[in-house]
Amino acid sequence: MRIKNITLLLITASLTWGCDSSKTTTEETNNIDVSQILSNVSENIIIERYKNLNETAGELKTSAVTFTSNVSQSNLDDLQNKFKLTYLAWQECSAFKFGYAETNALRGVFNTFPTDTPEIKTLLTLINPDYTKSRYHNSTGFPGLDYILFSHSDQDILNRFSVNSTKEGAKNYLLGVVDIISSKSSEVYLFWKNNTEGFKDDFVKDRSKDVSSAFSNLVHEFVYDTEHMKNHQFSYPAGKYSPVNLKIIEAKYSGYNIELLKAHLLSLKKLYLGENSTGDNGIGLDDYLIELKSEKDGKLLNTLIIDQFDLIEIEIDKISGDLVNAIVNQPVLVEKLHQELVILVGLFKGVMMGEFDVQANWNSGDGDG
Numbered sequence: 365m366r367i368k369n370i371t372l373l374l375i376t377a378s379l380t381w382g383c384d385s386s387k388t389t390t391e392e393t394n395n396i397d398v399s400q401i402l403s404n405v406s407e408n409i410i411i412e413r414y415k416n417l418n419e420t421a422g423e424l425k426t427s428a429v430t431f432t433s434n435v436s437q438s439n440l441d442d443l444q445n446k447f448k449l450t451y452l453a454w455q456e457c458s459a460f461k462f463g464y465a466e467t468n469a470l471r472g473v474f475n476t477f478p479t480d481t482p483e484i485k486t487l488l489t490l491i492n493p494d495y496t497k498s499r500y501h502n503s504t505g506f507p508g509l510d511y512i513l514f515s516h517s518d519q520d521i522l523n524r525f526s527v528n529s530t531k532e533g534a535k536n537y538l539l540g541v542v543d544i545i546s547s548k549s550s551e552v553y554l555f556w557k558n559n560t561e562g563f564k565d566d567f568v569k570d571r572s573k574d575v576s577s578a579f580s581n582l583v584h585e586f587v588y589d590t591e592h593m594k595n596h597q598f599s600y601p602a603g604k605y606s607p608v609n610l611k612i613i614e615a616k617y618s619g620y621n622i623e624l625l626k627a628h629l630l631s632l633k634k635l636y637l638g639e640n641s642t643g644d645n646g647i648g649l650d651d652y653l654i655e656l657k658s659e660k661d662g663k664l665l666n667t668l669i670i671d672q673f674d675l676i677e678i679e680i681d682k683i684s685g686d687l688v689n690a691i692v693n694q695p696v697l698v699e700k701l702h703q704e705l706v707i708l709v710g711l712f713k714g715v716m717m718g719e720f721d722v723q724a725n726w727n728s729g730d731g732d733g
Contacts, residue, residue, distance in 0.1 A: 404646035421549035456631035459589035479507035488533035514617035619686035
């Protein structure tokens with residue numbers, strides 16, 4: 365249920381009531397008070413999502429400690445489930461690359477894929493390697509855990525931690541990587557919760573729409589993350605811009621990739637709507653477009669965006685199995701989903717950012733916007 369009792373405020377009442385019908389969109393955007401959007405996003409979405417990530421990562425760490433102390437099938441099952449829940453929680457935080465997440469390169473630390481499996485095998489032979497080094501981003505994080513906890517059969521995985529010559533290295537790797545995920549999840553949550561260095565207050569109070577402003581960063585990272593989702597979690601491995609490459613699929617070993625894709629999509633939709641996890645809908649980017657009465661081809665832009673989110677969710681639900689199976693055996697569904705994702709990115713990158721007067725400073729090279 366959508367609950368929106370607050371409307372976006374115009375900074376100057378005289379501009380609101382005395383505007384000329386020929387006023388440009390840029391002039392209108394300059395009168396919108398974006399602090400309400402920033403306040404809702406920070407208080408009810410960012411902090412809430414980082415809290416969930418922190419809690420699930422803490423449970424993942426506890427499960428990893430239990431498993432390394434007692435390598436058994438039941439403990440492996442629990443560990444794999446905790447991994448999945450934490451990976452899903454990360455999908456909801458991927459778009460927040462500002463503040464702690466930017467200075468600590470969380471996207472790279474948590475989710476650089478494909479993982480470097482030869483490097484992982486080398487790490488298992490080393491004595492106490494420093495997994496915090498940036499050189500190990502491509503062999504740690506969730507993709508690294510995906511490999512060490514899911515590649516081969518359950519018995520092979522149990523042997524990896526209990527029988528093989530590198531069993532101690534495997535345990536150290538697991539505990540080391542999980543500790544990084546857990547500690548950084550805690551740090552980023554507390555960064556926002558405790559208003560470290562006054563960042564959250566400054567974020568909320570920033571009414572500017574300059575290139576380095578809080579609002580521009582929010583919009584920029586939201587759109588970038590949407591395009592990153594399309595390309596890296598789906599279209600690149602599916603061969604939509606180059607030959608099919610099953611080696612670069614996210615969560616290749618666990619097969620959780622379609623679930624991660626859907627979770628990522630729904631998290632972006634909720635962020636766009638200003639909606640928290642319980643369905644309470646505060647001021648979001650959608651309200652900005654509604655205030656502007658933005659249109660595309662004679663249709664309300666906000667309606668087009670929401671409909672496109674819904675359509676993509678429907679297309680994802682049509683896919684059976686994981687992404688590898690979909691690419692190999694369901695090419696028509698894969699092509700349809702790709703095209704719908706292209707449309708969504710186009711609505712954001714090609715239309716919405718212009719309405720907000722926010723410029724993209726990246727080029728994906730895919731020609732989609």
